[in-house]
Amino acid sequence: xxxxxxxxxxxxxxxxxxxxxxxxxxxxxxxxxxxxxxxxxxxxxxxxxxxxxxxxxxxxxxxxxxxxxxxxxxxxxxxxxxxxxxxxxxxxxxxxxxxxxxxxxxxxxxxxxxxxxxxxxxxxxxxxxxxxxxxxxxxxxxxxxxxxxxxxxxxxxxxxxxxxxxxxxxxxxxxxxxxxxxxxxxxxxxxxxxxxxxxxxxxxxxxxxxxxxxxxxxxxxxxxxxxxxxxxx
Numbered sequence: 001x002x003x004x005x006x007x008x009x010x011x012x013x014x015x016x017x018x019x020x021x022x023x024x025x026x027x028x029x030x031x032x033x034x035x036x037x038x039x040x041x042x043x044x045x046x047x048x049x050x051x052x053x054x055x056x057x058x059x060x061x062x063x064x065x066x067x068x069x070x071x072x073x074x075x076x077x078x079x080x081x082x083x084x085x086x087x088x089x090x091x092x093x094x095x096x097x098x099x100x101x102x103x104x105x106x107x108x109x110x111x112x113x114x115x116x117x118x119x120x121x122x123x124x125x126x127x128x129x130x131x132x133x134x135x136x137x138x139x140x141x142x143x144x145x146x147x148x149x150x151x152x153x154x155x156x157x158x159x160x161x162x163x164x165x166x167x168x169x170x171x172x173x174x175x176x177x178x179x180x181x182x183x184x185x186x187x188x189x190x191x192x193x194x195x196x197x198x199x200x201x202x203x204x205x206x207x208x209x210x211x212x213x214x215x216x217x218x219x220x221x222x223x224x225x226x227x228x229x230x231x232x233x
Contacts (some may be wrong), residue, residue, distance in 0.1 A: 006113040007034040008150075009089035013080050015041040015070060017097040018050055020197075021190050026054040028100050032109060033093065035059040037084040041076060042068040061087060071208055074168035078161050081172065089153050094170045098190040099125070105185040112150060112183065119154060120180040122146035126233060128193045133230035135192065139222040142189075146182045151175050166205065167214045188233065198223050 002008070010033045014022065036055055040048045042065045051062055063083060069076040084092055091113050101123075112121050126134040126143045134143065148171055159172035192198050202223045209215050222228070 007090040010036040011084040018045040021098045037061045039080045040064040118181040119152040119178040121150040125187045136231040137229040139219040
């Protein structure tokens with residue numbers, strides 16, 4: 001266990017993750033984190049059981065919703081944030097069940113949680129199109145920019161959310177005013193790594209954002225590109 005002020009709480013939203021990357025992902029983080037808060041968004045499989053199995057021995061708050069909030073992402077993300085804050089965390093590591101840092105992260109996080117002047121740590125996320133390569137073209141450029149994934153909880157701050165059904169962000173939008181550090185550790189996002197997942201995500205966007213009001217139509221269309229440009233991770 002880390003000293004007070006330097007503990008890490010993993011905050012997650014999960015839904016039907018049993019047969020995807022959940023076990024692998026939690027196995028990577030279980031020895032890195034001090035606690036976890038997981039919202040199970042009305043899963044229809046053994047997602048909750050997998051969380052309990054892999055995180056046995058780790059302080060875990062696991063809340064299962066009776067009905068899915070998946071169609072209104074900001075409500076779901078805000079709920080997860082509020083439940084995480086109730087546990088009085090020091091640092092919040094907000095990740096999805098298909099996001100895994102490169103191995104060096106495990107040792108490097110010790111320096112991050114001892115930061116005194118910065119309240120957020122930003123990383124680059126790589127959209128993996130298979131196990132070894134990530135998408136790299138005009139529509140897929142997340143890895144060129146740093147985004148927050150690790151944030152110090154600051155009690156007393158009034159947090160504000162981007163209230164959109166998709167693309168609302170995993171953190172309140174005003175944490176971007178926190179002083180931050182850009183870190184070189186790379187985050188692998190496996191949400192696009194299988195064809196069936198790409199098709200499912202494309203269909204989701206067509207249902208919840210058919211006019212690309214909250215996203216980028218050309219990027220949506222590019223999801224099903226049969227021969228995208230890939231680069232080795």
